[in-house]
Amino acid sequence: MSQSQPPRWVAPVRQSVQLKHCSPKTEQAYRHYIRAFLLCHHKRQPRDIGRR
Numbered sequence: 001m002s003q004s005q006p007p008r009w010v011a012p013v014r015q016s017v018q019l020k021h022c023s024p025k026t027e028q029a030y031r032h033y034i035r036a037f038l039l040c041h042h043k044r045q046p047r048d049i050g051r052r
Contacts, residue, residue, distance in 0.1 A: 009034060 013034060017027040041049050 007035075009038075 010031065013030055014027060017030055038044075
């Protein structure tokens with residue numbers, strides 16, 4: 001059985017949070033917030049949100 005790959009945005013978030021020496025709970029909170037944000041905006045790229 002193959003494991004599913006995490007979304008592409010997870011690795012950069014993890015690296016950024018670890019560079020700032022944040023706790024694992026903070027990293028988890030950031031990931032949940034970003035996921036909710038992306039789902040709210042219909043999985044569009046953040047650079048495309050707000051453009052018309």
